Amino acid sequence: MxxxxxxxxxxxxSGFGGSIPAYHLAAGGAKVTVxxxxxxxxxxxxxxxxxxxxxxxxxxxxxxxxxxSVLGGNCVGGGSVVYFAAMPRAPRFVFDRQGSIGRxxxxxxxxxDTLEPWYDRVDESLPVSKQDWTDVSYAGGLWAAAxxxxxxxxxxxxxxxxxxxxxxxxxMMAGCRFxxxxxxxxxxxxxxxxxxxxxxxxxxVQRLERTEDGGYRVHFDLIDEEDYRIHTGTGVIEAKxxxxxxxxxxxxxxxxRSEATLGTMPHGVGRYFSGNGERLNTAIVxxxxxxxxxxxxxxxxxxxxxxxxxxxxxxxxxDKLDGSLPxxxxxxxxxxxxxxxxxxxxxxxxxxxxxxxxxxxxxxILNQWANWLTIFLMTEDDNEGVFGTPPPTxxxxxxxxxxxxxxxxxxxxxxxTRRGWALADADCKAIIEKDGLAxxxxxxxxxxxxxxxxxxxxxxxxxxxATSALHPNHELRNHPGIFVTDSASVPGALTVNPAMTVAALxxxxxxxxxxxxxxxxxxxxxxxxxxxxxxxxxxxVSKLDLVAGT
Amino acid sequence: MQxxxxxxxxxxxxxxxxxxxxxxxxxxxxxxxxxxxxxxxGPGSVAAGALELLNFDATGVTAGLPYLAQSLNDHxxxxxxxxxxELDHDVPPxxxxxxxxRRELVRRLTTPGHPEKDGWVSLALFCNMxxxxxxxxxxxxxxxxxxxxxxxxxxxAPDADGFWRFPKYGYGRKLAELHPDTTPSGxxx
Numbered sequence: 001m002x003x004x005x006x007x008x009x010x011x012x013x014s015g016f017g018g019s020i021p022a023y024h025l026a027a028g029g030a031k032v033t034v035x036x037x038x039x040x041x042x043x044x045x046x047x048x049x050x051x052x053x054x055x056x057x058x059x060x061x062x063x064x065x066x067x068x069s070v071l072g073g074n075c076v077g078g079g080s081v082v083y084f085a086a087m088p089r090a091p092r093f094v095f096d097r098q099g100s101i102g103r104x105x106x107x108x109x110x111x112x113d114t115l116e117p118w119y120d121r122v123d124e125s126l127p128v129s130k131q132d133w134t135d136v137s138y139a140g141g142l143w144a145a146a147x148x149x150x151x152x153x154x155x156x157x158x159x160x161x162x163x164x165x166x167x168x169x170x171x172m173m174a175g176c177r178f179x180x181x182x183x184x185x186x187x188x189x190x191x192x193x194x195x196x197x198x199x200x201x202x203x204x205v206q207r208l209e210r211t212e213d214g215g216y217r218v219h220f221d222l223i224d225e226e227d228y229r230i231h232t233g234t235g236v237i238e239a240k241x242x243x244x245x246x247x248x249x250x251x252x253x254x255x256x257r258s259e260a261t262l263g264t265m266p267h268g269v270g271r272y273f274s275g276n277g278e279r280l281n282t283a284i285v286x287x288x289x290x291x292x293x294x295x296x297x298x299x300x301x302x303x304x305x306x307x308x309x310x311x312x313x314x315x316x317x318x319d320k321l322d323g324s325l326p327x328x329x330x331x332x333x334x335x336x337x338x339x340x341x342x343x344x345x346x347x348x349x350x351x352x353x354x355x356x357x358x359x360x361x362x363x364x365i366l367n368q369w370a371n372w373l374t375i376f377l378m379t380e381d382d383n384e385g386v387f388g389t390p391p392p393t394x395x396x397x398x399x400x401x402x403x404x405x406x407x408x409x410x411x412x413x414x415x416x417t418r419r420g421w422a423l424a425d426a427d428c429k430a431i432i433e434k435d436g437l438a439x440x441x442x443x444x445x446x447x448x449x450x451x452x453x454x455x456x457x458x459x460x461x462x463x464x465x466a467t468s469a470l471h472p473n474h475e476l477r478n479h480p481g482i483f484v485t486d487s488a489s490v491p492g493a494l495t496v497n498p499a500m501t502v503a504a505l506x507x508x509x510x511x512x513x514x515x516x517x518x519x520x521x522x523x524x525x526x527x528x529x530x531x532x533x534x535x536x537x538x539x540x541v542s543k544l545d546l547v548a549g550t
Numbered sequence: 551m552q553x554x555x556x557x558x559x560x561x562x563x564x565x566x567x568x569x570x571x572x573x574x575x576x577x578x579x580x581x582x583x584x585x586x587x588x589x590x591x592g593p594g595s596v597a598a599g600a601l602e603l604l605n606f607d608a609t610g611v612t613a614g615l616p617y618l619a620q621s622l623n624d625h626x627x628x629x630x631x632x633x634x635x636e637l638d639h640d641v642p643p644x645x646x647x648x649x650x651x652r653r654e655l656v657r658r659l660t661t662p663g664h665p666e667k668d669g670w671v672s673l674a675l676f677c678n679m680x681x682x683x684x685x686x687x688x689x690x691x692x693x694x695x696x697x698x699x700x701x702x703x704x705x706x707a708p709d710a711d712g713f714w715r716f717p718k719y720g721y722g723r724k725l726a727e728l729h730p731d732t733t734p735s736g737x738x739x
Binding site for chain 1 (some may be wrong): 573714737
């Protein structure tokens with residue numbers, strides 16, 4: 001008879017939603033155990049290599065659903081290791097969105113103003129920096145110049161990148177070799193470890209059950225470090241409080257699978273999934289026209305030919321983030337980079353013959369890949385996604401040893417969502433095709449459905465029990481002591497990159513979790529500084545009433 | 551390619567090559583090449599190593615290849631009947647289809663609602679990856695050895711330590727006006 005493994009808090013997942021509470025709770029004195037399904041990689045493990053089995057496939061997952069495919073992190077640091085590190089705050093109108101439910105989606109206590117101090121904490125902790133024009137990549141510069149040529153504005157995006165260290169290799173989706181990208185591996189996680197938190201990689205949580213003393217027993221499988229299809233064992237750990245932060249593509253699946261032991265889940269678990277209204281357009285740039293019309297050229301020869309150079313998204317057009325426009329007509333248009341493989345298969349030939357995603361014409365545009373410019377549209381969707389029956393383990397039936405799997409998410413875009421996509425596509429086309437600068441086409445949705453790198457809302461906060469899974473303090477309705485603090489908790493599409501908002505919500509959730517632990521006789525306090533010891537953000541939130549509604 | 555041990559193996563490989571060549575077409579390797587239709591100039595997916603990648607068990611499709619090839623030929627026979635095409639019998643049915651018909655059959659198999667769509671999409675995904683990212687090879691080695699897809703995309707060799715760095719990365723000047731409502735943190739209002 002072995003003693004049962006016990007801890008104060010189990011945190012499932014180590015992305016933004018897991019690492020932020022892990023740090024604060026460990027710093028406050030709680031015993032914290034983080035279970036992460038993916039491997040624990042460090043800067044030296046991050047390779048510039050597309051070989052299956054390199055960090056490019058070890059660190060992230062591509063789960064194909066029915067009408068929606070989801071890309072997500074699969075490593076210690078989660079999404080923060082594979083993200084593109086663009087960190088805008090969500091525009092004010094987003095918090096007043098009604099979506100498909102006919103009333104405000106966000107809890108009444110949350111607005112841009114009330115979230116601002118938490119954004120500030122994240123800003124200081126990562127840290128986030130503003131970029132100026134000298135930080136912008138060729139691709140971002142080209143997009144800015146094209147916007148300007150159409151009488152539009154363009155902004156260098158705020159980013160969590162140390163531009164002094166960045167080498168503009170554009171391999172950040174496989175993790176940052178140079179630690180220029182501020183992932184959780186560079187801030188919250190080392191600080192959590194310094195305060196005694198424990199991180200267990202290759203532990204895939206499957207389900208929860210209640211213990212007799214009101215806590216939770218967490219069941220996990222051990223995963224082979226190379227072939228994720230192989231499970232090498234099972235185990236359990238007991239905790240007084242559980243934080244689920246496995247990402248919007250996995251958090252609801254764990255809760256669905258736990259229904260047999262925990263009892264009925266709130267209606268919002270596994271429903272209201274949003275793909276952040278995302279869509280991609282690929283433009284094939286005409287260098288001669290860019291030189292003649294925009295006056296751009298590189299000092300080392302070509303005009304552009306720089307698709308592969310840079311650091312993901314560096315410039316965004318925010319002209320349509322206008323709260324006076326009707327819902328579903330607001331979106332941002334952001335320059336982005338996507339690596340080959342997943343980043344080329346869905347691109348379509350502008351004006352080509354159907355099917356436009358493979359064949360001789362597609363090969364012709366592949367051969368112009370250096371002159372691709374990818375534009376990322378973030379629109380307002382309708383929270384259409386619903387998760388079906390969970391797979392036997394994890395959040396997908398794994399096909400490949402790493403990366404590729406088939407999940408249970410079903411997404412059938414409404415007319416609102418389709419109209420938003422069409423408006424954004426048309427706007428993007430008007431800008432980038434003006435005066436022959438490029439030819440553009442949206443990626444196809446017919447191959448793997450729509451797709452998102454920013455899954456959201458599958459287990460969301462809200463005031464209304466019928467349309468949200470969580471109380472405004474992130475506690476799961478009817479299941480006290482379970483909190484969800486990741487992208488699943490965000491109520492809906494944000495029209496911008498969501499990492500900043502996910503992180504701010506995670507920061508905001510911590511005081512409530514501290515109180516839940518205190519109520520269960522854990523000696524823990526709230527009040528740690530930023531991971532590097534900075535205290536400006538803490539000073540700002542210390543003035544708040546931190547008793548979030550329950 | 552190793553010489554095939556059996557006729558069955560030869561049929562499977564030719565069929566899969568023809569599928570890969572439908573996704574990223576290329577020029578014939580030799581005048582009597584049947585698997586490659588010759589629908590585009592330059593090397594395509596097959597020359598880029600499609601079969602090597604499909605036979606790399608990390609993909610998860612390797613074990614299913616004999617069934618996919620068999621199924622593809624069954625679909626090709628039915629399709630040829632539908633469009634009244636007479637097929638040669640000296641090559642597998644899918645290989646016997648002219649390029650436009652291969653393309654049309656793949657379109658049908660990958661259309662939303664087709665019951666086997668997932669399998670054909672996975673196969674297409676890896677055929678594309680063989681060309682555009684050489685997922686069966688270390689990238690730097692593949693470039694050094696003249697991998698046709700990576701070269702066509704414009705990939706250059708990395709620095710001596712195997713990492714890419716671009717000291718010149720941007721135009722370095724203001725190229726647009728900022729949105730007037732930009733907040734002090736650099737975000738939208």
